[in-house]
Amino acid sequence: MVRTYTFRLSLRMSKVAGMTGQTTPGSAPLRYRPGPERQEIAELLERLRTDGGVRVVTGEPGCGRTAFLEFAARSFRAGPVWHVRADPARIRQPHHGLRTLLRAGGRPAHVPGDGAAGEALLGVLRAAAAASPLLVCVDDVHLWDAASRAALGHAAARVHATGGGVGLLLGVPGHRPADRETAGLPVLRIAPLTPGDAAGLVDDATGGAVDPAVREELVAEAEGNPALLLALVRRLSPAQLRGRRALPRPLADAETLTAVAGGCLTGVPPDHADLLLTTAAAVRVTGEPDADADLVRAAAGRVGERAAAPDAETAPSPGARARAPHAAGPLPETLALADGRLRFRSALLGRAVYAGASPERRRAAHRALAEGTGDPRGVPALLHRSWTVTGPAPALAAELAAAAADPAAALPPGLRRAAHTRAAELTPDGAERAHRYTAAAQQALLAGDPSEALRLLEAARSRPAPASVRGGAELLRGAVLLADGPVDDARESFLLAAGLLAGHSREEADTAGLGAANAAWAAGDVAACLRALAPDGPLAHEPARVLAPVPTAAVARAAHASSAGTAGTAVPGSTGPTRSALLRDHRDGMRAVLLGRFDLAAAPLRRVVEGGLPADEPERLLGSAAAALMLGDVTAARRTGARALAAVRTLGAAALEPRALEYLAYAELRAGRHQLARTHAEEGLRTARRTGQRNTAAHHHAVLALAASIEGERELVAEHATAALRTARRHGLAQAATLAQWALARADLGAGRPREAADRLGPLVRPGARRGHFAVWMLAVPCFVEASAFAGRPEDARTVVEDFALWAACGADPQAPAQLLRCRALLAAPEAADELYLRALDRHEETDGDFERARTELLYGKWLRRRRRLGEARARLGEALMGFERCGAHPWGQQAAAELRANGAAPGGAGGGPSSRSGPGELSRLTPQQLRIARCVAEGATNREVALSLSVSTRTVDYHLRNVFATLGVRSRVELARLVEQAEKTGAQL
Template structure:
């Protein structure tokens, strides 16, 4: 089989659709009536069922509901009832059921869920279609992405698009059972879609075990916890059983079950049907799961050998494999033509194999003459649904598997590996399960499985395969190398504890300095994206110090990560620690660029002139190595060389698609640079991407960074409620003492929102928190750009003296190292705070350097301040030109509060300011403005959704609400409308 074609592709081509297996229902009638009727209420679960039904039936219900409970509490039965009710009312139901052994196959759960929709994948936009096909292993052999893996966010957008399109025809219900066993790649894609279902006629019901909250489904997802049944409900359930227990046996069952519905039913069945009540403990309960497993295992006694073997084979396999694997457990019942002397004795013959894709021809299941399953059915271990054999409950599978000897288990897995020899990934895992000790060949098979998983974006699956490969590698050196590779893959899951576990295991297996250094770098790469800054910094710098002599390149890489943490935390002692270790590292030409980057990130104003001087060379070198463009752009942004930063970021997107599976360290710099250059829509797109990745990977700090930047833009655009919500979200995700940068940015957003609302006392209070009690900056970089806004709020709130002291203290701290941008902001602040007769030189200085046009919003604010000062000095004619310039910039940016302020000042200056189209555009929400601008460029709803991580339906809804506000009726009018806006702002006033 082509290694670029995933096993899922083969499964999709030849395996029949399998009905989802529901958790054991609570009654114990015969198989034909084991499902509760649609009108029958579950014992003790009426409220939960009503809650699920309300979520499915109501357009205003929660789009996602999580059902949590232990095994046997009835999660699957509730999901099944909700699904059948939905289907009866015309809702389209899509199901997926987690499988413990499929948790290592990337996108297997998503494939199972979307399999009925695979034909619709061809109708997706090209990039979405390619991403989803790559994920399922059905894409082209040559990867379409620089990383060699599908774009995971595009996979999420593709899922959202599929569900949205299906929802256009009918309501949709997604039923995700045993989700604790879903593979991580599927969970990431589904959680991405789940957060965007608010405007869609789609409901997602998820069942998971206690303690198994899914990554990406945050704490705000509505959760139903299935508690044990109370005594009254438990008694009613026992009364419904065909042989209701009585007397002492009844009391012992009630006591032993502890309100678990499955335990109540199964202990009753065991006590009455199998006469094992005497085996129940006389005092005190055993652990419930262990006890039930023992009861199920007791049911195996006396079964025919071929039945026991068939059960073990079923227990060792995935349900998706059963159509080809089950015949191997029935040598006496195999179809005609199967020979025990044949080399393929355990495989169906060619005729049978040809029939396999057509489930109607799998007649071996109904071969009653040699039916090995009949005794298992009669013992209550399996149930037959049409042509499918399933265990009645996962506990049965567990009992069957663990009651077998190690040799029997091994033989079962070897049989399955032979049967699945054309499906390399499944075969590799069965071979691994059959290994009782090191095995170089199987280790190599798992390593190849990991490589295929990585190419499909299944980083968690790759890491698990490499971890198991390391366990089977005979040589300790190979084992350590595989563990470091596993850590490298696990980095992209966002699970820092797992990465640290893998790196610790690698350290225990090798003394190889290069390998150990690589392990430390892998852990550091992820650690910088978490909120544990103090702990992470200590680990990074301690490791860097330890490798300074033997592995200086690795030590420098660790210091680069430590510099990022220093930026996030803002702790000055960390700067000194970094520079101390950096001074011990040998200098060579190959490390000059990274050394400069470390110094610039940890202290951008300490040697600004030197850093700016080498920046052109670093940018030129990065153009030849585009993976470095984002890194150099971050350095340029820190130095207030924003035009060069934006140029680097643009090139990175165009030439390399810099967005990877995780945000870059200091990835928020990209969004900030776009904010400063006035490209606010692109800034918000960058924030949307980082938010999506951060949430999917469980990286709260990355999501907080994006939320803070997004909040600032929303405040500038006048959507102050949304700005405050995003800022509060950022603050809730971090510890402000651990992450001073994010705290400062969030406070800047809250200050800007208050100023936009005219609440200047509140604005000052928020901005004052960016500085210590004695006026020093809380953060060595993020606090300084807020000085002018602090001064503006101080003037309007009576805090002029306090603000002046802060401004002058910061000016002294910066000295001659301040950038032209910061010089301009300091000048503006001094002009605002100065006595009126002394303000003009400061305002003029804030506008003197032509380079300041690269920060349009800040320039427009300075223009407006100067114009207001001139008008109040009765120099009205002089005020008109800066007023017109400021109004034009504010309109172009969509800064609604400042537009209104500039318009009011223009009228006071005698300018004839008419209500024109820009005001109509400004009446839209910031997100609506983004959508309108993209639609005017000719993008379709799906293409807009890709950019903003929205569904096409949500885009359509925003357009529908925007058109009346703009006075248009057709999409074709948008380009003319925006051209008119630009033209009017170009010549107005």
């Protein structure tokens, strides 16, 4: 099994000289900051100590493998550490590596010469681990002499099979096949740095003296490789780092890449060099990690004879592939072959090979690949042809752009982006060049790379262009910033686009206006939102009266940035209203909602919902889902959101997937299905991170905090709320911030801290400058009323209840009428409260969702018990307990159980005390998150892997796992796995 870990590197990249035999390394090249990284390494070392395990530590050149081993050696505290590194100068001396290892442990360096060296080493290791666990770290094992490698491999295999208190970390490079001595051992691959960690490394390396745009480009260019990232930083001058001078192009040149790759490419035979180059050229053009082996081998056979050909834009000749020699034979060790596809074992080496080749040889490789590609007019063949020319080529650029824009071609957005970019580079006309850069940026955004989209838009902005082209670029820039940037900046880009496009395309201008309204909505700026919605209908002079809450950022087509098309045309492949008509309906309905005129909002929004349902276009379906949420039609919102998600995945539009999951999560939350909302939000958070959409990630964090506040996971609530607030404050996301604060307050209320909940919610729901987002604060009113009543301050809530009554009357929230009656009951005199609670329960029957009904049952049961109506109280509290158990609301269930005990009943479910003996049924006492973690751990996942799967920190997994062990009375992962397995066999609910 391959485990993947990510670790942060500091600027101090010290070197360990040869095989020193030191048992403790010198200055640390790794700086592991407090948090998940420290927990990850601690967990790994603990497993090595307890299981006596072996890990083959690998990764591409520059990944930090040596630094990892140094840190592991320094961090191990359970016993002695033997830490050595191979000496390439003594590779031919038999048993030199083994002798050095034995000297490092203070053992005699005598090695048996009769083939028993492996058993002898095993005996030494076990003897050294007799008193306390032993950690052995050996770096560059592949450079050991053959006899030493064989002995170490034999000992490692035995340790892996039997344990015995010995932990082995064996460092080998990841750019070559595994040696047979280590081939069957567990692998730990050092992963690339995340963008956030890479940005932190740049700040460390420069002392923070780096322009944000430069830092972002450095991070993108390094692709997570820390050594390359530091090499790029060292290459730049202080003025370039601060953004005052232009960066060199290419940023990662051949010298830099070769320096990081080290000696991995030295001594390559000529026939292997041709194969390496054609493979690098093939993957560079397509953007895929591998290439067709037959195509590459055939092209490699022609590179030598074509390298001297004159530079010209030559068309591929028919049958060229058949005449070309087929280069067969053993592969270079840096390449791997699987399923007829060739790939570099290290992407960095592929980049180094391409950058290090001469321009003539690169052009020859592309020419040979173009001739061998099946479709000479397809995008791959045209891209290869484009790299054989050395200057502007208008005809080839036009052909390439047309092929990339062909909707019938089954091309991924990344390949379309590459084609549009190359077409722009070959285009001499400034306006056409800007247009093609904008098209490339749109595909980059669809592929989930907003940073690349912004860079391409900057390239488009640098060329003079007509208003229509500049408007399309600003429309796209607004969409990028709306997903990952300050939303006020997004609004201004949208407004600029609307002005530029007004005389060119009414449809695109309306799209830009709707995008500006969406950005203002996210910021909580009502006035700006209304201005952006083009008040030219029946509400043009209508004053704002009631600001109705809508729990989603709604815009139908903010990410669509095509600068072509005719307003009013029907969407291809769909029926019903035109795109322009739907945009106008969405605008008019949204404005009516903001003005509190739901009588005028219903008809246009309903047309948007119905217009999207028969479509298969993701943007149209997303607009339908947004309109359904504004109407409060959660059934339609869930249906269209699910269809939008399916359409997005079918088309491979990675950038739209987080938004589709956001709408689905909000729809499930509104429907009272918080566990389904949690599932969608966890997936949405992963996709938002993967596609660089921090704003969308903040909304998913807020949903996860709200779901965790129901399930009683206080640490998880705090973690997700903090993450949401961090981005919300930096980018002006008032909506996400209010949702996160509401989640924190609801967690307080569930934990029996009404005063803290009331203090947190008061500023959010009461009128004033600190009132929360206009689309969210109403949703938090029921929690505030309950908190105020139990905190002994009911007078604080009376005014907001009347505001909430106006919202409930709008009909946009199916839960609101029952919640309103519950709020009135909490504040009413005893003679009126009884009837209000009963009416609230009747209204709950009209909606789905166990949680809100159970809350009303709980409050009514408390009220009845305090009036000594014990029989009625017992029935209500029992219903509440079962409702909370069904939806996994653990702390609320504990409240109901405590009330039942005070009422004289003995609850047998969620409120019971710990059992002295665990069985499969005891798993029902875990919270939903604890169950998820228990199942993952039982399947053999580490805490780190569980954290990545559930989008939480390792510390949170640790916290929950301790509670799982305490609740179930188990003492190890083995016992937990046995309990989960038994539950699955007996059919117990997991």
